[in-house]
Each structure stands twice: as C-alpha cells, then as structure tokens.
Amino acid sequence: MPPLLEAKELSKHYGSTIALDSVDFQVVEGITGLLGPNGAGKSTAIKLFLGLLRPTSGSAELMGQRPYESVESRARLGYMPEHDCLPPAVAASEFLTHMAQVSGLPPAQARTRAADTLRHVGLDEERYRPIGEYSTGMKQRAKLAQALVHDPVLVLLDEPTSGLDPGGREEMLELIRRTGSEFGISILLSSHLMGDVESICDRIIVLDAGLVTEQGEVSSFTxxxxxxxxxxxxxxxxxxxxxxxxxxxxxxxxxxxxxxxxxxxxxxxxxxxxxxxxxxxxxxxxxxxxxxxxxxxxxx
Amino acid sequence: MTEAQGEVFDLGYRRYEGPREGRMRARKALWVNGVRTALGIGRPLGAKVIPAFLFIAVMIPAVIVSMVATQPNVDVIRHDGYYQIVSMILILFSAIIAPELLCPDRRDGVISLYLVRPMTTTDYVAARWMAFLTVTLGIVLAGQIVLFVGLVLAATEPLEYMKDNWLDVPRFMLAGLVVAAFTTAIPLAVSAFTTRRAYATSIIMGLFIISLPVAGILSLCGEDETVAVQGGKETVVTQKCEPATGDAAKWYALLAVGQVPSFVNDLIFPGQTDEGIFKEFSLVVAELPDAVPIGWYLILTIGPGLALLWRYRRISV
Amino acid sequence: MATVLRLTLSQLGGRWRLALILLLAALPIGLAALVSATLSEAESSNEEFVNTLLDTLLIAGILPIVMMVLATASFGNEVEDKTLSYLVLRPLRRSLIALPKLLAPIIVGGPVLVVSGVVATLLGGSSLGVVIVVLHGDGQAALAVGTAVLAGVVAYAAVFTWAGLMTTRALAFGLMYVFIWEGLITTFLGGVRYLSIRAYTLAILHGMDKTSFGSLEDRVIEFPAAVGGAIIVTVVFFLLTVRRLRRMDVP
The missing domain is CATH 3.30.70.980 (YebC, transcriptional regulation domain)
Incomplete structure (x- = not known):
C-alpha cells in the first residue's frame, strides 16, 4: 500500500520565488504535523497534494495518484483551508448537505452525514442558523465539518487554529485529536505554532524556506x-x-x-x-x- | 426481573459505508444549488424578493394579453413578439441574478472547497451554466405557456385555434431556448471576471442598455417626413430616409446586442413580426442573409461560454 | 468633513471605474460627431437626435448607470467592509458625514456627464462644427442640456447614496427602479412621471429651450413641477440618509 501522501523531489516556483525546493517526504496514517514559519511553503505543499496547484518539477502523489490528473482520487480527501470559505447567507446544515453531495453522496445520505458531522464538531444547536452569524470559533468548526462530511480517509488542515483565542484553540486541537484517534481519519495539519503540533501530532515534518529541515516521530524528538x-x-x-x-x-x-x-x-x-x-x-x-x-x- | 427495554444509541463516530456516486452527483448537486441560489430558495427573505419581483414583471405582459385577448378587435401580442416585449426585463433579471451564481463562490472562498472535491473546473462551470439556463428557460417558457393558454381560452373556437396554431408551441420552445441560452452566456461570462456582484451587474447592464441607442443612431433613421428649407420656405418633404451609416446600416443594427436573439426568433416564426418596441432593428436586419444573424447569435453565445471556461481554467485559489 | 470627502473621492476614483465612466461619457460625443459628419444639414433630423442620443442614450442610460455605480459605492465600501462604524463613531455631526458622501459622486460624475451632454449637443446640432453652432445661438440648447443633466446627477446621487447605505443590494434595486419604474411603467402610466428623475431631467431640458427640444412636448411634465420635484427628491433623500446614520445601531 502506498503512503497516503508522498512528495518526490517536489518543487514549486512562483516566478523567481522558490516556494518548495525539491523536497522529499511521506505522510502515513495518523496525525502528521507540517511545521514551519509563515512563508515556509506549507500552504503550497498542501495545495499541491490537493491538485489546486501543479508542481514545477517532481511529483506530489495522493495515495499513489496525481491529484490534478485523477478526479476520483479526491473522493476520499478532505480540505480545510486557512482562509474563509463559507457562504454567509446559508445555514450550516444546508451547506454541509450540499458539500456532501458534491463529494458524491446521494441526497438522503448527505443530509444524515451533515447532521452527524455537525454534532461531532459541536454545532448541533446552531446548525439552522446562517453561517454569517457564527463566531470565529464556530466558523472554524464548520470549516472542519465540511472537510469531514463525506467521511474522508485523509484530511488536510491548513492552519486550523489561526485566529482563535487560547480557549478556542484548545477546543479545536482536541477536536482534531479525536478526529484522528477516535474517528480513524488520517490528518496532515499545518501550523506555525510549535504547541499545536507538539500536543496532538504523531509525526512532524519541519519546513523552512522551502526545504525539509527535520522529520520523524514526535516522541523521538521529545x-x-x-x-x-x-x-x-x-x-x-x-x-x-x-x-x-x-x-x-x-x-x-x-x-x-x-x-x-x-x-x-x-x-x-x-x-x-x-x-x-x-x-x-x-x-x-x-x-x-x-x-x-x-x-x-x-x-x- | 424484566429485561430493560429500549436501545442504546451510539453517538460515536460512524464511518460512511454508503454509495459514492462521483462526478455525476457533484454536477447534479451544483446544478440544483445553482437553481436554488438564483431563485433565493433556502436563503433569507431579502434574497427572494428580487427574483420574485422580476419573475412577476416577465409574466405581466402574458397575463395582460391573455385578458385583453377576449376583447374583439384588439390587436394582441402573439408568440412571435413576446420575447421582444420581455427582452429588457429578461436582461435585467440576468444582469442581477447571474452574478449570484459565480461571484460569491469566489469572494467567499467556497470555490476552493469545490475544486478539491471529485469534480473538475469544467464540471463546475458547466453545472452553473446549465443551472442559470434552466432558470431563464423556465421563466420565458412560463410566459409563453400562459400566453398560449390565454389565447386558446380567449378564442371563440378553442379547439379550432389549437388546430390552427399548434405549430407555435414547438416554435416558441425553440425560440425560448435561443433567448435563454443568450441571456445566460454573456452575463455569466462577465461574472467570471469580477468578485463584486455590483460590478458584474453594471457591466452587463451597461453593455446591453448602451448598445441599443448606439446601434439605433448608427443604423436607424427617424421619421420619413423631414422639414427641409427651400428658398426661405419650409416644406414638408417625404423622402426615403437615410441612416447615418448609409448602406452599411443593416450591419450596424447587429450592434444592438440585446436584440440579437430576437433576430433569430424572427427566423423561427415565419412572417415578419411587427410587434415590439425594437421592431425597427428586426426590419433592418431582415435585409441580411439569414446566416448572418444566426452566425452572430452563435458567436455571442458560444464565445462568452468559452471565455468563461478559459477564465476558470486559469483561476488560482 | 474634508477628510471624509477626500477618502470617498479616492474610493470612487479607482482607475478602472474612471476609465469606464470616461468611455461611457465619450460615447454620445463620438456618436454626435459621427452623425453630424455623415449627414448633410437637410437630412439631419433634430428630433431623432434629441430622442435617441440625448434621451435614450444619455438621460435614460448613461446618466443613471454612472450615477448608480458611483453613488451606491459611496457608502457601499464601508458597508461591504463593515467599517461604517468607524465613520459613524467619529466626533462629527451626522449631516457632515452624509454631505461629503453625497458630494463625492456628484464631483466625480457631474462634470464628466455635463461635458458629455453639452459637447454632444453642440456637435449634433449642426454639421459644421462647434464654433458656428455657438454663433447661431444654440448655446441656449447646450445650457439647457448642461442644467438638466446636472439636476439629474444631483437627484440620482441623493437617492442612490441613501440606497447604498440601506442595503447591500442597492444596485439591483436601483436598476429595477430605473429600468422598470422610470423606463417601462412611465410609458403606461403618465402620472408616474411626477415621481421619476428621468422625467424631471427631460422636463427641465424642455422647459429651458422649447425651440430645440419641442419634440419632447408630449412626454414632459410642467417645468416648475420638474424643478420642484428634483429639489424635493434631493433634499428628502439627503435627510433620509442623515436620519439613517443617526438611528443605526453601531455594532
């Protein structure tokens, strides 16, 4: 079985800027942290695995396939972007039902999954309210919910704790930890905060200025x-x-x-x-x- | 000892083992979502007011005509002239609603969630295109059907009327498709180039509204009667009027972008239509070979469709 | 107040927006030049010129579209970015916030539109060019066009500035007002003309130069009613804007 994600001599250049410089790493089951300062190439790496970007050279493989070539390989993939990605005028339950269908689920199953997923992230009570009325923490949980609604094998979370206060950050990390350990969904999580990665990840990959500087089990470091x-x-x-x-x-x-x-x-x-x-x-x-x-x- | 009744509900995480229907389901979901967005279904009340109002405005001519058709000796609008009557409102509807289907997805960032799901950019664009086509087609056909029912009921011999005029039904269906595809193509293409709905709406309205008088000045002329001054006396001279662009006028009439589907409409319905506020354009364009308005229509429909696809292929999220 | 005006002007005067407005405003001038160049004097139909170029193109099309785009954006940027509270919380009288917000779209759109109308009239009035027209006394027509367009600019600015403050969909409602109310319904119900900025503009045009614009005779309301209407609309919508600023909840 191939690793979930594999970067082979992966490079991405934006004009003369080098975002990733021939990096090699693998992501296997469990929770993997992608750690590095802002501008280290974390978001670029995630977008390459999602097929939103194409590599300048090398390859980014998703379960043995190239995501931008194979549409079907993305069926069991979830993505939570760093930026806002929710329509403010729509209720969370309606939005999640829709996103589940876009992932290929039939309407009735999509509705059940949407309700289940919202309960898991703790938005049960607020699911009929328009997302625009949510607090930052609730929006962040709704973003996680849409990444999980179609029961993916792997989710890629780009800076999931950004913009949250310390309490909200703890809650979000706990939710991610449960998603990984109890739900059995593998996670690649990017963060510039050491604390996030340290507390919930099994393995880490450290990126700095487009290069992998460290990688391995968190326990082997600590x-x-x-x-x-x-x-x-x-x-x-x-x-x-x-x-x-x-x-x-x-x-x-x-x-x-x-x-x-x-x-x-x-x-x-x-x-x-x-x-x-x-x-x-x-x-x-x-x-x-x-x-x-x-x-x-x-x-x- | 009695056995405890009831079940224990496991509220823990359950894996999804059901069917996954892939791209077809994704396309269908996007299409349904597009139709609902256009009509404001599942959205706050404010989002429903505008589509409802514009829908009523499109229906009014059909309803009024159906009512006055019972009066003898009243010259009523028939199926051939209907689209021209409602064309301005249809354009207004498209200019306001079409950006709703594309702009917010990019402004709110939802597009990046779509593009990582099992579907392609082309699927997304095609589904949105079909969704808006469905809405505009529904609106124009609803008007025509009301008009048809009205004319049948108003006829002294309803069955006789249907026997004589049944061909109008396939004709207005085809013409409806022509009009709906046109009012879908340009507004959606414009919406692909800005994230602000207001900008898209202004550009679409600007294009359609301004092009009409421009084409009018270039290709039409006013009254046939002109006051000419001859030897200090004013005399009314009736002369063959000469538009500003002379013989080329019939080509300049094609600049009336909003009327292009009406030119095709006139070819679908036999006989020259003499209804409608913009009939002068139709009369001038009728001098051209049939292939010209049809070709121009296809360029203005397929061209924006391709521009839309091209734009989304290059989108970065 | 000067600061608010300066900020709003820089928001409204974006490069693309200015380019589009100038392009639109150049259209009547270009067409008038073309028409006067191709047609000999005997053929040129004054009525056609007035009806199509001034009424349909400029007064019913370009004028409301330009003013709608500018004036709904006057408060629109603050509403969109949710920064209106910063403006409202400034230690200024609400009327001193509303006034520059009304003046900005007039300053940006007014001169461009007035120049467009005046130059087009001068060109279109004759086949022999600007100088001779002025000598022939068509300056009266140009003055009428300039005044009428300016009245339209101010009245539309007041209405759409208010609309931009009330709703984020001001443009959609504005378009429906302009094209359905002023454009369509007026043709069926004459009385609606007393509640239409387009009709005020046309009536002022007609009222100031009855010889040049006599062809509008059947479609205009009385001159004093039009002037009064334009003033009332401007004042009422300005006061509504101030009232809204006074009463709004600051989040």
Whole structure:
C-alpha cells in the first residue's frame, strides 16, 4: 500500500520565488504535523497534494495518484483551508448537505452525514442558523465539518487554529485529536505554532524556506528527555550533594533543583536523596521537553 | 426481573459505508444549488424578493394579453413578439441574478472547497451554466405557456385555434431556448471576471442598455417626413430616409446586442413580426442573409461560454 | 468633513471605474460627431437626435448607470467592509458625514456627464462644427442640456447614496427602479412621471429651450413641477440618509 501522501523531489516556483525546493517526504496514517514559519511553503505543499496547484518539477502523489490528473482520487480527501470559505447567507446544515453531495453522496445520505458531522464538531444547536452569524470559533468548526462530511480517509488542515483565542484553540486541537484517534481519519495539519503540533501530532515534518529541515516521530524528538524540577523549602544544597552522591547529575535553577534526562529508576533515588538530605519537599514535577527546546538547542 | 427495554444509541463516530456516486452527483448537486441560489430558495427573505419581483414583471405582459385577448378587435401580442416585449426585463433579471451564481463562490472562498472535491473546473462551470439556463428557460417558457393558454381560452373556437396554431408551441420552445441560452452566456461570462456582484451587474447592464441607442443612431433613421428649407420656405418633404451609416446600416443594427436573439426568433416564426418596441432593428436586419444573424447569435453565445471556461481554467485559489 | 470627502473621492476614483465612466461619457460625443459628419444639414433630423442620443442614450442610460455605480459605492465600501462604524463613531455631526458622501459622486460624475451632454449637443446640432453652432445661438440648447443633466446627477446621487447605505443590494434595486419604474411603467402610466428623475431631467431640458427640444412636448411634465420635484427628491433623500446614520445601531 502506498503512503497516503508522498512528495518526490517536489518543487514549486512562483516566478523567481522558490516556494518548495525539491523536497522529499511521506505522510502515513495518523496525525502528521507540517511545521514551519509563515512563508515556509506549507500552504503550497498542501495545495499541491490537493491538485489546486501543479508542481514545477517532481511529483506530489495522493495515495499513489496525481491529484490534478485523477478526479476520483479526491473522493476520499478532505480540505480545510486557512482562509474563509463559507457562504454567509446559508445555514450550516444546508451547506454541509450540499458539500456532501458534491463529494458524491446521494441526497438522503448527505443530509444524515451533515447532521452527524455537525454534532461531532459541536454545532448541533446552531446548525439552522446562517453561517454569517457564527463566531470565529464556530466558523472554524464548520470549516472542519465540511472537510469531514463525506467521511474522508485523509484530511488536510491548513492552519486550523489561526485566529482563535487560547480557549478556542484548545477546543479545536482536541477536536482534531479525536478526529484522528477516535474517528480513524488520517490528518496532515499545518501550523506555525510549535504547541499545536507538539500536543496532538504523531509525526512532524519541519519546513523552512522551502526545504525539509527535520522529520520523524514526535516522541523521538521529545522522548527520554524528561527533566524533573524539585522545589524544597530549605537545605537545597544538601539535596544537591545527596543527589550527586547517588550519581545523579543535579543543578540548581533559581529556587529549584533540576535533574536532566531522568529515567524511571532515578525517581526512587531522588526520593531517597530527599529523605537523606532532610529537605522539606514542596513540589516535584516532571516536564517533558517541548519541541521548542529541541529546536533551540539544535540552533545553538 | 424484566429485561430493560429500549436501545442504546451510539453517538460515536460512524464511518460512511454508503454509495459514492462521483462526478455525476457533484454536477447534479451544483446544478440544483445553482437553481436554488438564483431563485433565493433556502436563503433569507431579502434574497427572494428580487427574483420574485422580476419573475412577476416577465409574466405581466402574458397575463395582460391573455385578458385583453377576449376583447374583439384588439390587436394582441402573439408568440412571435413576446420575447421582444420581455427582452429588457429578461436582461435585467440576468444582469442581477447571474452574478449570484459565480461571484460569491469566489469572494467567499467556497470555490476552493469545490475544486478539491471529485469534480473538475469544467464540471463546475458547466453545472452553473446549465443551472442559470434552466432558470431563464423556465421563466420565458412560463410566459409563453400562459400566453398560449390565454389565447386558446380567449378564442371563440378553442379547439379550432389549437388546430390552427399548434405549430407555435414547438416554435416558441425553440425560440425560448435561443433567448435563454443568450441571456445566460454573456452575463455569466462577465461574472467570471469580477468578485463584486455590483460590478458584474453594471457591466452587463451597461453593455446591453448602451448598445441599443448606439446601434439605433448608427443604423436607424427617424421619421420619413423631414422639414427641409427651400428658398426661405419650409416644406414638408417625404423622402426615403437615410441612416447615418448609409448602406452599411443593416450591419450596424447587429450592434444592438440585446436584440440579437430576437433576430433569430424572427427566423423561427415565419412572417415578419411587427410587434415590439425594437421592431425597427428586426426590419433592418431582415435585409441580411439569414446566416448572418444566426452566425452572430452563435458567436455571442458560444464565445462568452468559452471565455468563461478559459477564465476558470486559469483561476488560482 | 474634508477628510471624509477626500477618502470617498479616492474610493470612487479607482482607475478602472474612471476609465469606464470616461468611455461611457465619450460615447454620445463620438456618436454626435459621427452623425453630424455623415449627414448633410437637410437630412439631419433634430428630433431623432434629441430622442435617441440625448434621451435614450444619455438621460435614460448613461446618466443613471454612472450615477448608480458611483453613488451606491459611496457608502457601499464601508458597508461591504463593515467599517461604517468607524465613520459613524467619529466626533462629527451626522449631516457632515452624509454631505461629503453625497458630494463625492456628484464631483466625480457631474462634470464628466455635463461635458458629455453639452459637447454632444453642440456637435449634433449642426454639421459644421462647434464654433458656428455657438454663433447661431444654440448655446441656449447646450445650457439647457448642461442644467438638466446636472439636476439629474444631483437627484440620482441623493437617492442612490441613501440606497447604498440601506442595503447591500442597492444596485439591483436601483436598476429595477430605473429600468422598470422610470423606463417601462412611465410609458403606461403618465402620472408616474411626477415621481421619476428621468422625467424631471427631460422636463427641465424642455422647459429651458422649447425651440430645440419641442419634440419632447408630449412626454414632459410642467417645468416648475420638474424643478420642484428634483429639489424635493434631493433634499428628502439627503435627510433620509442623515436620519439613517443617526438611528443605526453601531455594532
């Protein structure tokens, strides 16, 4: 079985501007994040896979086919653009029913799917209201709903959290995570926000200035890099000494004692060290390394 | 112990296992959606007012004629002259409604959702074209049918009238198609070049409205009676009038873009029509070989159709 | 007020829009030149010229279309972009917002249309060119055309500026008013002429130069009624615009 999406030496030039420069990557089942700053070529890559653009050279394949040549290959594909794409005068249920039919579903099934999908994205109550009256968060959910209404195998989401406030962003990410894990729909999601990708993606592809700079499992970047922060009321220096006695590298960071790259068995040793040092433990918390830390350390 | 009655509804996500009908379904859905948009169905009240009003305006001549046809010795409009009577309102309808089918899709960005679905740009354009053709054809035929029923009922011998005039029915069907295709082609092509409905409407109206008097000045002349000054005395001279462009006038009459389907209409109905506000153009154009108005009509219908396709092939979303 | 006027003028004076307006306005002049060049004096029919070129083309066609496009866009851009509240929230009297919005389409469209009508009249009135016509005293006809067109410009501007503020579909309603009400219904019901800007324009034209435009005799209302009508329409629709600005909800 071919990968869902495959870029082979894919290039796209706009005049003298190079949006993508001979990139190679694959997207397989699960949630994949396409990460990069604005102008890195994320939207261009997505549009190439959708068949909205044609590559300058190389190929962008969708389940083994070229999307701009094969109309049928797009039947199980969903797309949520970054820009506005909803007609303001029409009610969401009517619009989704229509879009499901345009994807090939017969009218009766289209209506059922529209209602189901709107319930999944949490727009059950508002589905008969014109979309123009929706808030930004509701519009964003309606945009996601139209991408899911025909039950695609794969959806491409272009900056799905853009324009949302922190609360709305969390809700949207949770919805995307559920779509991927519970509904079993594979997702390629582009974002310029590290946090989005980190919290929900299985794999990431990092684009910068038209080139793939990193790719792989999110866990391979963030795994085994746990840092433990230990806060004690007093006897901090004694605690550090006790930890070093036990062969644990410990440093201080402000009021906290920091243990880098802690493994499971070290938790017991840390507990013993706290007892030995007679330190009054106030807080002990692990913190996984974020992607941001990794890229910052790579850059240094 | 009784067994619990009822079912547990699983509200979790369900995969869709039903039929997927591909491009044919997509085309059909776009066509239906286009017809509904044009008529304002499923939209707020404001969107229904304009199509309803224009529809009534197109029907009025047919209804009035049907009513006065019962009066003896009243010269009524017949099927051959009907399209010319309603042509201005039809053009107004097309100029206002046609942009509705194309402009908002591009302005609101819906077009990018369509183009990633299992259909092509050509499918989209063709479906919208057919949708608007359906609406305009429906309107012009509705008027003709009301007129036909009215004339049959008003006739002293209804059956006799039908026997003598049944040929009018296929004729007005064909002529209706000619008119509807024309009022679909140019307005939709103009709408493809702007996202603002207001601009599209003004350009279409400008083209149709302004071309009429321009063609009139170039190809027609006024009264046959002219006041000529001869030796200080004013005398009324009746002379063969001479349009500004002389012998070429019959060609300049073709510039009356809005009347081009009427020229074809005149060829479909035998005998010269003498009804209608723009009959002078028809009389002048009748001097040309039949192939000229037909060819001009085809150019003005197929040309904009191709321009529309060309434009959408190059669209970037 | 000067700022609002300047902004509106720059919105209305887009390159494409100006080019189209100039093209439309050049049409009557070009046709008048053509007609006067091809026809000898004896053949030229004054009546035909007045009916077709001035009435059908300029007064019933180009004048309302140009003014509709300009005046509905006067508030139209703010309504479309939802930026009207910024304008309304400025510490200005509402009438000082409405006035520049009314003046802008008049400033852009007025001179072009008046010049178009006057030059076309001068050319069309004779086969021998502008200078001789003026010497022959046809300046009266040109003055009548200029005044009548200007009256039409101002009245249409007032109505369509108001319509552009009321609805986003102002152009559609405007077209229906111009072509169905003024164009069609007037031919059946004469009384409608008292409520038609086109009829005011024609009546002013006729009233100011009865010798040149005598052929309009059967179709015009009384001169004072036309002048009064044009003034009333302008004032009433301007006040309606101010009222709407006062009463609207600021989102």
């Amino acid at each position: 795994g085994e890099t746990e840092t433990i922060y230990i806060d004690v009321d007093e006897r901090r220096d004694e605690l550090v000494a006790a930890l070093i006695d036990r062969g644990i590298e410990a440093t201080t960071d402000g009021f906290s004692v920091v243990v880098q790259k802690a493994s499971d068995e070290q938790y017991d040793l840390i507990r013993d060290a706290v007892v030995d040092a007679q330190a009054r433990l106030r807080r002990m918390a692990p913190r996984r390394h974020g992607l941001a830390d990794i890229f910052r350390s790579n850059a240094e």
